Amino acid sequence: MSDRDAFEDEMGFLRRPERDPDLAEFAGAVQAALVPSQAPGSELIVPRLAEAARATAPTVTAPAAIRTPAPRRRLGLAVRIAFVVALLPLFSAGLAVAGVKLPGPAQSVFESVGIDLPNQADEPAEAPDRGGAAGAGGAGERADDASGAPAAEPGAHGRENAMTERGHGREKSDPAREEGGGNGAHGQGEPGNSGQAPGHTRPLPPQSNGKAIGKTDGTPPGQAKKPLKPAKPSLPAASNGSRGGGAQGEPKAKGK
């Protein structure tokens, strides 16, 4: 049923009184009784109406575009920003749960509020990764493992070697680079990949072929060649190399 249906026709007597004379007469009487022929007090109200329209017109037209939507925009922007800020830690925590290693600053934020993120390795466990990047494979690991202990209590050999090897390394890195060859001379190729601790400028036996001293048959300078004992005796040698290498960023960089 539309507007122009029986319900509209119910009021059809307004247009055609013959449809319902009683109601038509009643409607006429209502109009005559309630609706005045002239608007009352128009001489008083009309100037006020014009004034009210003039007063509202300029304030609405000019700054309307700026004024009216601003609070909503600001509120919407604030809500969005708050939403994004609230999502950031959740996103980081989600990454941590998924097994992603978060960077230090992100972890520290959670640690500062007392939240331990899952799947985040502790600091000591992170060391092998860094050592692996500097050295080569197992040699690098061993060098880093050892770097903790000798650093606290360095042996005489280690200290001497480190000092002398630094000098040697600086002096001989350039010639070594010029000489070329693959026998672990400093300045060659990628020191990290060669696995040789920087500072060891003495040519190594051919069979060592770029492996860290201590792991191979190479003998540290100033030491007589002895049959290798398992693990312990080799650590200081490895620590020498790693410490020397750690202190010698320059030869590495030069080598590249």
Added chain:
Amino acid sequence: MAPNRFSALLGAAREGDEAAWAEIYGELAPAVLGYLRGNGAPDPEDVLAESFLQVARDLDRFEGDWRRFRGWVFTIAHHRLIDARRHSARRPVELMAEPPEPELPVGEGAAEAALAKIGAGEVHRVLATLSEEQRAVLLLRIIGDLSLAEVAEALGKRIGAIKQLQRRGLAAVRRELAKEGVTL
């Protein structure tokens, strides 16, 4: 009113042209006042003035033709009527026995002829038997000349509810007219 004419009138009224406002007020104020009187507004003339001041303040927001404008003015008047009722409910009201009789030259038209037969008192009595909503619907239809949809918009109701109110209101009017033996 022709669309072009109304558009020019609206533009002039927005700029505060008194002649435009005099025309708008002259066209609509009598019907709005009749609606307010029929609904028993506490002080119809005051409510009428407040309604048109509200129209003047909000005129820049209005968009549409004359018919829509007419409905919009009645909507504002209905809201002001509700406000006036609430306001008067909080303070003692001096009740009037009879609403003021309009000064009408009797016998000049069909409406006046009908009023001469029925009488203003009878009109008010019949209207008083209707519920507030029935009365508002019938007065907006008769005095405001609004369609069902426009009445629904003015009163904030669904059109189906307006149809029911109209039907029941007309039935009540018929009953009252028959009861009093007003047969024309």
